[in-house]
Amino acid sequence: MRDVAEYDVAIVGGGPAGSSTALHLVRREGIRPARVVVLDKARFPRDKPCAGAVSQLGLDVLSALGVAVTVPSVAMKGARVLQGDAVGETVGPMGVVIRRTEFDAELLETARRDGVDVRDGEGLRAIRRSDGARAGFTLETTLGRAIRARFVAAADGAGSTTRKLLGIREPDRKGHLYVLDTARLDTDAGIARGLVDFDLSVVEDGLEGYYWDFPTMLDGGVQVSRGIYHANLTRPDAPSGDSVKDVLGRALARRGIDIAEVKLRPFSTRPFVPRSTGWVKGVVLVGEAYGIDQTTGEGIAQAIEMGRMAATHLARALSSGSPRFEAYERDVRASTTGRHLLQSAWMARRVYGPIGRPARRFLLRSELARSAAIRWYRGESLSTATQLRLGLGLAASLFA
Numbered sequence: 001m002r003d004v005a006e007y008d009v010a011i012v013g014g015g016p017a018g019s020s021t022a023l024h025l026v027r028r029e030g031i032r033p034a035r036v037v038v039l040d041k042a043r044f045p046r047d048k049p050c051a052g053a054v055s056q057l058g059l060d061v062l063s064a065l066g067v068a069v070t071v072p073s074v075a076m077k078g079a080r081v082l083q084g085d086a087v088g089e090t091v092g093p094m095g096v097v098i099r100r101t102e103f104d105a106e107l108l109e110t111a112r113r114d115g116v117d118v119r120d121g122e123g124l125r126a127i128r129r130s131d132g133a134r135a136g137f138t139l140e141t142t143l144g145r146a147i148r149a150r151f152v153a154a155a156d157g158a159g160s161t162t163r164k165l166l167g168i169r170e171p172d173r174k175g176h177l178y179v180l181d182t183a184r185l186d187t188d189a190g191i192a193r194g195l196v197d198f199d200l201s202v203v204e205d206g207l208e209g210y211y212w213d214f215p216t217m218l219d220g221g222v223q224v225s226r227g228i229y230h231a232n233l234t235r236p237d238a239p240s241g242d243s244v245k246d247v248l249g250r251a252l253a254r255r256g257i258d259i260a261e262v263k264l265r266p267f268s269t270r271p272f273v274p275r276s277t278g279w280v281k282g283v284v285l286v287g288e289a290y291g292i293d294q295t296t297g298e299g300i301a302q303a304i305e306m307g308r309m310a311a312t313h314l315a316r317a318l319s320s321g322s323p324r325f326e327a328y329e330r331d332v333r334a335s336t337t338g339r340h341l342l343q344s345a346w347m348a349r350r351v352y353g354p355i356g357r358p359a360r361r362f363l364l365r366s367e368l369a370r371s372a373a374i375r376w377y378r379g380e381s382l383s384t385a386t387q388l389r390l391g392l393g394l395a396a397s398l399f400a
């Protein structure tokens with residue numbers, strides 16, 4: 001390798017986590033943009049299969065930074081919980097549904113316009129840590145170039161190369177998803193009104209998760225993002241791979257869609273669980289490289305808020321020289337996102353696991369439960385009184 005470019009921070013991954021970290025470093029922490037590099041192995045706009053639901057929490061963090069989302073979007077005006085023929089509906093703002101290809105490209109372009117050295121189409125291939133007077137990292141890229149950085153933010157998502165290269169332990173189990181887009185059908189009663197559907201019938205089919213129908217802007221009109229999320233919690237007999245696809249096939253058939261006729265895309269997700277690690281010496285993990293919401297399988301807003309905290313702690317590390325990021329991990333866990341992620345890891349078992357029937361019944365039948373879920377989703381903390389009422393309602397549904 002020949003030239004070695006020098007930076008304060010190298011961010012690996014230009015998704016929402018990477019862009020948010022870069023933008024916060026520059027706009028909030030006052031780090032010189034030319035001292036920050038973002039590497040992404042994909043060239044943007046890149047394809048990112050995703051349902052694209054962004055909680056209001058993420059939009060608020062961007063807006064506080066002066067970043068407006070201008071790509072086409074559909075407002076999420078509320079949610080429906082489905083089980084068999086039963087429907088529970090609650091109206092309340094939740095955020096927006098965007099197309100990831102456009103959204104991620106817009107965020108990364110904003111960082112580039114701010115002066116950050118954005119190198120898309122150039123991935124991380126190898127990383128070497130050095131100690132002593134020139135402590136930091138040498139990163140070798142897929143274009144055979146070398147970069148030196150004092151600190152690294154690993155924002156390279158579910159398959160995080162940085163984690164692999166640094167030997168960071170993975171959670172025991174990963175979630176599984178399938179996603180597809182279709183035109184709107186007569187059966188999509190909620191879509192036209194901007195409602196997002198969570199169909200819990202699939203749990204009775206043996207799945208630990210939900211089937212979704214979300215409105216999405218495609219080809220200039222509102223179409224439907226559909227898919228299935230399997231949290232893959234603990235059950236040894238829980239479906240995986242092809243059997244998740246079988247459950248999806250039955251959910252689609254109930255909507256009159258033949259699974260053989262659609263283009264499916266399978267994915268794995270890394271859940272945020274209580275034992276998740278947020279850093280190793282000189283490196284912070286951000287976004288899905290750290291972990292995402294185990295109940296919803298979502299992580300865009302979480303990645304954006306984590307980027308804010310990562311930037312704060314990277315900036316502190318730059319002035320103190322300390323490569324330790326315990327305080328970052330503590331801050332993440334204490335933040336709205338961190339509390340949600342931990343609550344969500346706890347909740348997933350109580351909703352989808354063998355003891356989940358009363359909780360699912362409660363969500364289906366109770367306006368209180370759904371409106372609390374919507375407020376929680378968009379990043380609000382629930383008052384003690386609300387939590388108490390939820391506890392009482394759930395207890396009552398044990399005997400319903």
Ligand SMILES: Cc1cc2nc3c(=O)[nH]c(=O)nc-3n(C[C@H](O)[C@H](O)[C@H](O)COP(=O)(O)OP(=O)(O)OC[C@H]3O[C@@H](n4cnc5c(N)ncnc54)[C@H](O)[C@@H]3O)c2cc1C
Pocket residue numbers: 012013014015016017018039040041042046048049050051052053054055122123124125155156157158159160161162177178179227267268269286287288289292297298299300301303
């Ligand atoms: C099917 C599906 C549906 C989903 N639906 C939703 C949803 O509706 N709402 C929601 O909030 N979340 C959803 N998620 C989760 C969401 O996609 C992730 O939480 C989100 O993408 C995390 O953002 P990130 O920036 O951490 O990672 P990513 O967006 O995955 O970005 C990581 C980036 O790192 C790059 N990269 C990877 N390896 C390297 C390398 N070696 N060198 C350089 N760059 C590299 C990748 O090219 C990528 O651009 C869904 C996920 C799936 C799979």
